[in-house]
Amino acid sequence: xxxxxxxxxxxxxxxxxxxxxxxxxxxxxxxxxxxxxxxxxxxxxxxxxxxxxxxxxxxxxxxxxxxxxxxxxxxxxxxxxxxxxxxxxxxxxxxxxxxxxxxxxxxxxxxxxxxxxxxxxxxxxxxxxxxxxxxxxxxxxxxxxxxxxxxxxxxxxxxxxxxxxxxxxxxxxxxxxxxxxxxxxxxxxxxxxxxxxxxxxxxxxxxxxxxxxxxxxxxxxxxxxxxxxxxxxxxxxxxxxxxxxxxxxxxxxxxxxxxxxxxxxxxxxxxxxxxxxxxxxxxxxxxxxxxxxxxxxxxxxxxxxxxxxxxxxxxxxxxxxxxxxxxxxxxxxxxxxxxxxxxxxxxxxxxxxxxxxxxxxxxxxxxxxxxxxxxxxxxxxxxxxxxxxxxxxxxxxxxxxxxxxxxxxxxxxxxxxxxxxxxxxxxxxxxxxxxxxxxxxxxxxxxxxxxxxxxxxxxxxxxxxxxxxxxxxxxxxxxxxxxxxxxxxxxxxxxxxxxxxxxxxxx
Amino acid sequence: xxxxxxxxxxxxxxxxxxxxxxxxxxxxxxxxxxxxxxxxxxxxxxxxxxxxxxxxxxxxxxxxxxxxxxxxxxxxxxxxxxxxxxxxxxxxxxxxxxxxxxxxxxxxxxxxxxxxxxxxxxxxxxxxxxxxxxxxxxxxxxxxxxxxxxxxxxxxxxxxxxxxxxxxxxxxxxxxxxxxxxxxxxxxxxxxxxxxxxxxxxxxxxxxxxxxxxxxxxxxxxxxxxxxxxxxxxxxxxxxxxxxxxxxxxxxxxxxxxxxxxxxxxxxxxxxxxxxxxxxxxxxxxxxxxxxxxxxxxxxxxxxxxxxxxxxxxxxxxxxxxx
Amino acid sequence: xxxxxxxxxxxxxxxxxxxxxxxxxxxxxxxxxxxxxxxxxxxxxxxxxxxxxxxxxxxxxxxxxxxxxxxxxxxxxxxxxxxxxxxxxxxxxxxxxxxxxxxxxxxxxxxxxxxxxxxxxxxxxxxxxxxxxxxxxxxxxxxxxxxxxxxxxxxxxxxxxxxxxx
Numbered sequence: 001x002x003x004x005x006x007x008x009x010x011x012x013x014x015x016x017x018x019x020x021x022x023x024x025x026x027x028x029x030x031x032x033x034x035x036x037x038x039x040x041x042x043x044x045x046x047x048x049x050x051x052x053x054x055x056x057x058x059x060x061x062x063x064x065x066x067x068x069x070x071x072x073x074x075x076x077x078x079x080x081x082x083x084x085x086x087x088x089x090x091x092x093x094x095x096x097x098x099x100x101x102x103x104x105x106x107x108x109x110x111x112x113x114x115x116x117x118x119x120x121x122x123x124x125x126x127x128x129x130x131x132x133x134x135x136x137x138x139x140x141x142x143x144x145x146x147x148x149x150x151x152x153x154x155x156x157x158x159x160x161x162x163x164x165x166x167x168x169x170x171x172x173x174x175x176x177x178x179x180x181x182x183x184x185x186x187x188x189x190x191x192x193x194x195x196x197x198x199x200x201x202x203x204x205x206x207x208x209x210x211x212x213x214x215x216x217x218x219x220x221x222x223x224x225x226x227x228x229x230x231x232x233x234x235x236x237x238x239x240x241x242x243x244x245x246x247x248x249x250x251x252x253x254x255x256x257x258x259x260x261x262x263x264x265x266x267x268x269x270x271x272x273x274x275x276x277x278x279x280x281x282x283x284x285x286x287x288x289x290x291x292x293x294x295x296x297x298x299x300x301x302x303x304x305x306x307x308x309x310x311x312x313x314x315x316x317x318x319x320x321x322x323x324x325x326x327x328x329x330x331x332x333x334x335x336x337x338x339x340x341x342x343x344x345x346x347x348x349x350x351x352x353x354x355x356x357x358x359x360x361x362x363x364x365x366x367x368x369x370x371x372x373x374x375x376x377x378x379x380x381x382x383x384x385x386x387x388x389x390x391x392x393x394x395x396x397x398x399x400x401x402x403x404x405x406x407x408x409x410x411x412x413x414x415x416x417x418x419x420x421x422x423x424x425x426x427x428x429x430x431x432x433x434x435x436x437x438x439x440x441x442x443x444x445x446x447x448x449x450x451x452x453x454x455x456x457x458x459x460x461x462x463x464x465x466x467x468x469x470x471x472x473x474x475x476x477x478x479x480x481x482x483x484x485x486x487x488x489x490x491x492x493x494x495x496x497x498x499x500x501x502x503x504x505x506x507x
Numbered sequence: 508x509x510x511x512x513x514x515x516x517x518x519x520x521x522x523x524x525x526x527x528x529x530x531x532x533x534x535x536x537x538x539x540x541x542x543x544x545x546x547x548x549x550x551x552x553x554x555x556x557x558x559x560x561x562x563x564x565x566x567x568x569x570x571x572x573x574x575x576x577x578x579x580x581x582x583x584x585x586x587x588x589x590x591x592x593x594x595x596x597x598x599x600x601x602x603x604x605x606x607x608x609x610x611x612x613x614x615x616x617x618x619x620x621x622x623x624x625x626x627x628x629x630x631x632x633x634x635x636x637x638x639x640x641x642x643x644x645x646x647x648x649x650x651x652x653x654x655x656x657x658x659x660x661x662x663x664x665x666x667x668x669x670x671x672x673x674x675x676x677x678x679x680x681x682x683x684x685x686x687x688x689x690x691x692x693x694x695x696x697x698x699x700x701x702x703x704x705x706x707x708x709x710x711x712x713x714x715x716x717x718x719x720x721x722x723x724x725x726x727x728x729x730x731x732x733x734x735x736x737x738x739x740x741x742x743x744x745x746x747x748x749x750x751x752x753x754x755x756x757x758x759x760x761x762x763x764x765x766x767x768x769x770x771x772x773x774x775x776x777x778x779x780x781x782x783x784x785x786x787x788x789x790x791x792x793x794x795x796x797x798x799x800x801x802x803x804x805x806x807x808x809x810x811x812x813x814x815x816x817x818x819x820x821x822x823x824x825x826x827x828x829x830x
Numbered sequence: 831x832x833x834x835x836x837x838x839x840x841x842x843x844x845x846x847x848x849x850x851x852x853x854x855x856x857x858x859x860x861x862x863x864x865x866x867x868x869x870x871x872x873x874x875x876x877x878x879x880x881x882x883x884x885x886x887x888x889x890x891x892x893x894x895x896x897x898x899x900x901x902x903x904x905x906x907x908x909x910x911x912x913x914x915x916x917x918x919x920x921x922x923x924x925x926x927x928x929x930x931x932x933x934x935x936x937x938x939x940x941x942x943x944x945x946x947x948x949x950x951x952x953x954x955x956x957x958x959x960x961x962x963x964x965x966x967x968x969x970x971x972x973x974x975x976x977x978x979x980x981x982x983x984x985x986x987x988x989x990x991x992x993x994x995x996x
Contacts, residue, residue: 034987043548045987141699168902172860175895179867179888185581186884188690190613190669190827191874193884194867199587199618202580217929224925224959324698333693334548337555343794345718392963396956397975399929400949403936404983404991410548411577411990412584413937420933432856451692454882458689459705461661462880575990687881 008130011359014059015367023060024364027067028372034068035075038087038212038401042072042331044408050338058342059357063364065338069331070122070314070365073274074372077114077307078383082107085398086215087405089207090274090310092440093282095215097295097302104298107387111380112244113300114307117256119373121308124260125267125315126365132268132319139268140320145459146466148269149452150476152445155276157483158283159441167487170438173429177442178449180205188454200414207275208409209418210443212402214436217423220395222430244300252304255285259305260312267316272448273331274313279441281309287483296435315365322346322358536596536771540571544589544600546582552714552795556632556759557601559791563782564775581669582606583617590619594766596775600625603634603757605670608814612822613669615829627807628761628772629779633798635713635736636674636756638745639725641704649729649748652708653682662686665697665709670757673821674731675710677755678745680824688825701725713738713796732756737789738796755817758800760807776804857903861896868892928959944994945984949976 014020034045045068053061076088081098094114101110143151156174183194184204195201244252259281266277285305286295295302321332324346339346344354351358386394406415426436460466468474543561547553558574565572577585582602592598607621619625638649646652656662664686666672672688679686686707691697694715700706702724710731717738719725727742733754735744745753761779763772782788783801792799802810822829868889877883932955939948953975957968983989 037982141702144699144703144705166902166905168898168905169856172895172898172902175891175898176860176863179863179891179895182888182891186874187692188882189875189884191884193874193888194870197616199580199583202583203578217933220929220956221926224929225922225961226925333551333695337551340552340555340714340718340795345721349722392957392960393967393971395929395960396932396953396968396971399932399956400936400952400975400979403933403940403952404949404979404989407940407991408983408987408989410579411575412579413940416933416937416940420930423933424930428859432852432859434856450887453887455689455691457879457882458687459663459700462878464879573990 007355007359008363010355011361011363012366014356014360015063015363019057020060020063020360020364021367023056023064024067024368025371027064028071028074028368029067029375031068031071031073032075032372032375035072035088036078037075038079038085038216038398038405042069042088043334044405045072046331046334050334053338058339058344059360061338061342062335062344062357062361063368065335066318066361066364067368069335070311070368071372073311073314074115074118074376076310077118077303078111081110081114081303082383082386083394083398084215084219085402086211089211089440089444090278090314091307092211092215092275093278093306093437094303096282096437097297097299100296100298101300101303102387106298108380108384109244109248110300110303111383112377113248113252113304115373115376115380116244116249117252117259117304117308118311119369120256121260121263121311121313122315122365122369125264125312125318126362126369128264128267128312128316129319129362129365140324142472143269144470145452145456146470146473147476148272149449149456150467150473150480151269151272152449152452154476154479154483155280155283155445156442156449157480158287159279159438159445166433169434173434173436173438174442177439177444178446179442180210180439181443181446182450187451198414200412204447205418205443206406206409206415207440207443209406209415210422211440212406213419213422214426214429214439216398216402217419218426218430218436220399221423221427223391224395248300251300255301255305256308258284259308262305263309263312264316266309267313267319273317274310275444277313278306278310279444282306283441318361318365322350322361536774537568537570539597540573541568541596542573542575542598544575544577544585544592544598546577546579546585546602546606548576548578551578552634552712553603553759555795556634556792556797559788560601560631560761560779560782563785563788564778567778567781581610581613583610583614586610586621586625587618589762589764590624592764594764594768596763596767596771598764599628599775600762601759602762603670603759604811604814605668605757607760607762608811609669609673609818609822611815612819613827613829622811624765625762626765626767626772627804627811628763628775629804630758630760630800630802630807630810631779631783632759632792633732633800634757634759635730635732635739635796635798636671637711637713637716637720637730637739637742638678638708638728639701639711639716639720640708640728641702642723642726643702644704644726646728647726649682649743649745649750652728653684653749656682656684656686656707659707662707663689663705665689665691665700665706665711667691667694667697667712669827670755671710671712672825672827673818674755675708676821676825677753677817678710678750680821681750681753698724717796730756732798734798736796736798737793755821758810772804851906853906854903857899857901857906859899860902861899864892864894864896864899866892867895924961925959929956932956932959940991945980945989945991946976946993948991949979 015024030045030049046065049068050065053064072088076091077094079085079087080091080094082102084095084099086092086095098110101107159174183201185192185202192202262281262284263277266272266280282302282305285301286292289295289301317332321336336346344357402419403416406419407413409415429436456466467477543557545554545557554576561572561574577588585600586602586606589598589600610617611621640646640652646655662685664675666675666688675688689706694711697709701709713736716725720727720739727739729745729748730736730739730742731745733744735742761775780801783799789799871885871888871892874885874888875883876885932952935955936948936952939951950972954968954972957963957971980993984993
């Protein structure tokens, strides 16, 4: 590839200019802080801060906004691991094993692993961005409706067994999530489904409201006046004691690698953001584990893989956004808007026409991620101290953060009411021993599954063979069959779950 | 302060208000921040557009102007909010004609009446939709596309929102061709299907399409506006391309709740006139593939009225059942 | 379908293994949700394979969900009456009501009163849900969170709620 290191060095020249460095720092700082607050996702943070950048120089503005994106990912896992609060949908799945680790006194270790996974995932995403950008078009454009549909099916099948406990209940929760995803205006016909005449439900259920209700408020309802005291002795540990041991590192190494690969694949497929990436990574890790029953009880892999996946996906998401003008998710669409407002047209010629922005951005990714590590590693000790706050002070505070965070996502109080509703509903589910995690998976994948299924059939004029005729789609369907066959096999064997599907499934 | 005291002060204040009357109100508006309500999320094309005008109003009115993004229900949440707001000029709505004219036929039970509950203040921008095909497509003009669509059966075209869908339906109607509509959430989602000619054509928002067209990722056949778009100077209008009488495109207006005092409306519409006259306005609008427009409130109202039958027939033709 | 469930339940309860009652409720709830979704979904247009209507997915998913509900209730009777659950703690109405009321007060005051009042009342009422918190502690906590919340959200992030307002 002819564009190479000279460009990158030039990029560092741009990113290292003091004011750009400062903008990048502000971006990652704000992102990091916002990421820690429940519900205050990247989307709301960027929407709030975007107007402030309108008067800034374009390079600085883009570096800053980009910084908010990946900075937020660093903060997102903290509440998931320490408080069992999915501040941020991509990190919801990190709760499943992160919080049990905290309960066992290994919260600091889990955070340490998260940082390593984050850096690795991000680094891979950036390298991918440097070398892959010219080839992205081919990959992105080989995923049409049929392919995306089949891929979503793989995600759903893999994910139905996401949570611990009865697989049947997991399936029920996944379907429930799919149904919740259908709420709102049908994009093909505009018909309102399951909105009960409420205008506010036209755009569907807000993901943040759903996840903070099911995981946040439901948990408060369960734990109020009824907390098992968490062992806080370890909260007094020094930073050096939180460093993951060699054995833990070894355990996490391959999950990080696999998570990274899954995340980078997801980033290449338009419309498949970090939330899907992290769920798929977790599900895959659980599927191939020798002892899947360890998951949900504090498996370090269950933290490492989805975290790596999120970070590599977030960095990778910049590729289609910048080089094709195709945003991976709503947050990236905002970045696209920011580029346009600064008179920069994203697209294949961006790398050539605005080399300073493209390479400056890549260079700033390196700098920003390093800043984030420097910011966050010493902070682990402080975050862990959060656990020493008695629960009776913690939950009212968290409740407020949830309320305002959910409000800020769309500036509507209706969503806060929804959060309360899902909190009560989630509590009932918990009482009936359902695990709510698969609801989120179904909710995230469902609308895309339906949309693409219907679109495939429209495009193929009703021919179902379209899913088999297209090789990529056929491959994913084969994986689905394999997954189902495995499930049946395990059920009949009922002994040790065998080592299953190779990594190539997510090639 | 005793109660009697208070009452007498209130009476005195009221008397003062009566004396100074409307002149005073006019001089005072706005004396605190004005909220511009937008039915679109921050960072969207509509938001970028709205914020430019909000910023200029801030400069002219010397009061902070705050943009409230209230996305949801294709903008209806924002409309409901403004319809129920106090008619004092401090909550003003920027929205597109699809909300004001189209939604009457697209929705059944809206908690407001777009014609009766709002007063148009100005129409300030026009956005072009573009009919695009793959860069590898053999068709270079609308006429060629029409001929192809007449010949082939089972045609499909893509769209991203109701206005784009109806633009496509309008073309079908006037050209006498048939094609099934395929919906996409965003124009970006549809890129692949346009490029590999899965879709026979697509009606796309000019804001997104302009860049792709300039970079050769898409081929533009026509814009749906009455005049050419300055961003896409070489692309003919539908009318020029042979679809006689075609004009269908989103335009942006400013609205206030019914009952807003006329002096406030006049003041607002005066600002829009001033903004339209600024040399930077058309330049800014060009970057987002839009055209500056300077229509007064009554003109905007008349335009809405004139558009109603078109919306009604197109919604019916598209087979959309009002919700 | 309700019929099938009642029948299955009654039949199995005579078996040797004591049925897990929790799973009956769980299955029942899932089934009800499924039937509800399928019923509502069937009200929307089904469409054809080429142009699938908005009713197809909800109906199919609803039926599937109801079926899974039957399976859950059914499998309850087949044993795995696993560890008797400690989840059956007595209802804690005070905690529940205070938490829910706290969140709803936030909604009320955020639209009529402003962020200051919304934050304080939300945190204060929620904190009163804990039996060990005193009035004073709750008020102190609420005041602290309010100050922090206003600095961060009103000044820092410019959240669209006035600090004090109508």
